[in-house]
């Protein structure tokens with residue numbers, strides 16, 4: 356997962372004269388269940404010995420947006436409630452919060468590189 360990103364980023368960077376990389380920004384949808392901390396840890400290990408070594412991995416979370424064809428609802432998913440843990444371990448309910456009907460996931464499944472902040476060689 357992370358290694359695919361790193362491979363793609365390195366490939367992209369090889370087209371430029373890159374002095375160093377400050378940071379890489381990823382957009383990760385909450386639907387993907389990819390833990391930010393885990394990814395940062397993996398990133399640090401995978402990038403060792405590459406131009407990306409020492410750069411920061413910035414993760415932006417994308418909220419889940421559902422769309423319901425039956426009633427026209429469009430908005431965030433309701434989460435299963437685990438009391439005090441529900442914030443960190445939110446599990447979205449994939450049905451319409453308004454009518455309970457089937458929904459389409461409009462956002463939250465993203466997993467992409469948003470930007471790479473580099474220092475170009477002069």
Ligand SMILES: [Zn+2]
Pocket residue numbers: 423424425426427428451452453454455456
């Ligand atoms: Zn609905």
